[in-house]
Amino acid sequence: MPAEYTISELQNWSSQIEALIRDVGLECYEQQFEICSYEDMLCYEAYVGMPSHYPHWSFGKMYERQKTYYSYNLTGLPYEMVINSDPCLAYLMQDNTLLLQILTIAHVYGHNDFFKNNRLFKQNTRAELTVEMFKSHASRVRDYIADPSIGPRKVERILDAAHALRFQVRRQGEGKLPNRSELAQETLEEIPERLKCDLLSYLSERGKLAYWEKDLINIVREETFYFLPQLETKIMNEGWASYWHYTLLNQLELPQGLHFEFLQRHNLVVRPHEGQINPYFIGFKMFEYLDKTSGREKIFEIRAQERDQSFLRRYLNRELCEEMCLFNYKVRGVDIVVSEVSDEDGWKAIRNDLANSVGLGMVPEIDAQGVENGTLNLEHLYDDRELEINYAKETIKYISDLWGGKVDLKTKLNNKDKIIRCTEDKIVSVWDA
Template structure:
């Protein structure tokens, strides 16, 4: 248990940070902090930060994997974890140093402001209902597991399928529920507009499912809309929080020893990663650049209106590409070769590739197209990137599980139109269209 004097110190530092948050114009939900052990942090990380969540084997797997890695010093734990809720809940790990707690508190306030003001979160989530929603979902799932006529195995089968398709939903937010008049006009063999961009919703309504199975799918779908803004704004969100922890701690007039550790910790957070993108680094550098170039009012406006794809496409320029040493590469045989560098011709290609891969850009979009003699026809929205076939073949089996019949998925492979077909017996094959 944390010493009392440390708790008192944290209360003082938290109050000082809160005053600076208000002074700098950040607009936050009420903020609450909980101090937890590393075991608790492992649990929160496995259960995506929620104090209550429905049981599923994948969460236990994530916990055991992270615990093993941590035990062998193969990975660290997050300095903080924060929930988009009202009040906003932040977890502080007890083993953190005093400075790390101070930095984390400031970082959490940056996330809090982003949650409350970014349009993706405003349009897709209701922060005041977040914790209650997850508790309600957990209770319903546990009731189904406890039901002798259903049980854990049947629940797991549906959740496995729904999890595999969780991001095949409407990408601009949840569509409006249909009126009774609209439902009456819909024909069984037709796919209404409201379902054409939402495969999971379509399957929950039209699949051969029991009511409890539909409910499980809708639970996964509803929670997906909670997480989608976080997926779509990872670079902005972490960059904004890093930008503010850096500026707030510089205003705190930290003692020399704490200030030296602050610089070390901050540099560890926002350093570039070898071979992959560090969202803290990219987001921090862009917001720092924009503040110097346009001022605070502009970055507050950007924080409110953009998501990663538009943020990167609009505000990365040649100067930033060069400063961050960004480049693209290709695999040729056994070699990896640099494709584009941040020169006058190449920086736009780098910017576009980064923007295209942001958020849900890396998730293939699959739409229900039509129903022909009981066969569900799906279409892959092809953008030049092919499906990863091993993954596609396994995922289409889950679609067939929820549909309750045959599936044809139209796509392109090697610039040729193909159909990935799944039978009722989950046998998958690939055909020329």
């Protein structure tokens, strides 16, 4: 613990923040904090914040990568990490200054309120079961690894494939499960509507897999639904938390030295990033603007109802685009060319492109279309953005692994209809459709 403050001082500031939270109308789960070392924070970051998670080499890779970057001062660690659970769990870095702890506590309460009240989190997650769900998954995976008839290599093979396809799930959350009569009417050749937009579920149900392999896929799929709301609301969630840490700390009676550090830290968090979008910056500026122009009641309504894509389309206007100096650019050879600027003609194109690139908009949508002579036919729902061909070739091998046979994926390359084909022997080729 740094010598500059004690636990009792931190608890005192936390109590003051909690009183302000009640006054401004934030509605949160019970909040629990844990102060941890940078080594612990590296572990939590690698395991996506969970106190328990199943073993997989990718988590170890992430840990070693972040540890190396941190050791050479190539990257920092998050000031905090907060979990969508009830009670809400948050980790604070032991090396944070007193002011940084105060700021991150207020920031955490913003996330907590967002988790509890945004409709995506309400529909797709059960916060009270979060920790137990991850513990149960970890236990089942370890049991399969320890089973002499299965072992770590077979488990790893399925998890690798499921991780590669983890976002090929129903984009609006879990659908209604079919009853027995509906299942009886489904044929192996025709793909029911409930599975057309859920490739991972289709492969789990129809692939040539053992029970434990299907269970592993369903574990990855269930955890994906837990993380989807976070992916779909990154700008809103971080903007909401940043807006409230800024608002709450301005209401605290901070000593002059702490207030000066607060302004410095806040500006570092919400500053624009060169060459990329900072979600803290975009979200904070939008909620700050909306509170001033539409009022406190409106921003609470927006927090409850929207996701990043709709948030940007409805509320990112020309005035905000100009204030944030947003622009579009294209790479042509070794040159970077600005294609749109935030003026009367260009701001809408900038808004639309940004809205299309957030959340699952970054992930190509692949739908199962049917089975013909044992070949699984898939279609890329083309939206003028081509698949990255090398990535697609590697990913289709994982689909073939789970399907247990040949796979054809229809897409467009250079404005021409193409078929990316994977044989049972994992030989991939590209054909004219």
